[in-house]
């Protein structure tokens with residue numbers, strides 16, 4: 001059984017599109033989900049240290065126990081946890097990826113889910 005990991009919003013509308021996308025993207029059977037409201041904002045701001053560490057502990061559990069092959073961070077349209085504009089949220093995704101790269105030694109990708117619940121991978125360099 002092959003796994004990847006997603007740090008996703010808790011919003012029910014994005015779960016299945018993101019899981020379907022990641023199963024194809026990384027050729028995995030299962031996607032371990034760590035969910036919070038607006039996780040791209042939480043990781044980008046790094047204001048709530050305990051919550052950031054809680055997210056990272058759960059990601060590490062997925063990596064250590066399921067040998068996850070990659071990690072994705074998600075932002076989406078109409079997010080209750082991160083009501084910022086699309087452009088601002090793409091900035092949060094970028095900052096979240098840069099933060100995760102310092103802590104996780106796996107490929108990390110950023111995903112945007114649009115108003116039609118389509119999943120778009122956002123390049124970060």
Ligand SMILES: [Zn+2]
Pocket residue numbers: 009010011037038076078079080081082
């Ligand atoms: Zn959300």
